[in-house]
Amino acid sequence: MKRDTGLQPERTNLAWNRTTLAAAACALVMLHVAAERGWSVATVPAVCTAAVAVTLVLLGRHRHLGATRPRVLLLVAVLVTLGCAGALPLVLSGPR
Template identity: 85%
Template sequence: MKRDPGLQPERTNLAWNRTALAAAACALLLLHVAAKRGWGIATAPAVCTAAVAVTLVLLGRHRHLGTTRPRVLLLVAALVTLGCLCALPLALTPVT
């Protein structure tokens, strides 16, 4: 008997796309902050967040095929953590 997965794969794919879109929006906001602060080290969180967005898009496409690896999820977690750690000093200092 052939299994009917229903709409679950489509919902999962849409969830990955929404998460990637949110990460891309955060990257744009961080680029805006970096531009106001004169670029430099302030671009690091934006680059990390953009890398997360791209990784999420690729992960969503491969997840649809059922080939998600734990290493890829670890990469996403590491990029998010690195982006947060880089953004922390920016959040604690006032904009001049």
């Protein structure tokens, strides 16, 4: 008996694409801020966010290989946490 999946695979693919695009846009904004501030400490959250975007691209392309493995999810969580923790002082310090 064949199961009718409907549009679910397409919606899942679109969700991965939107999330990856948002992460890439955030990484570009953070790289712009890092360039304006002289590539100092502001580089750390930009690199972490770019790594999240790349990881999301790889996970989106290879979901069938086990994208929900605990180690992979832990990697994404650590990268997001480092990016946010590194960006928080930059946001609180205000513009230069």
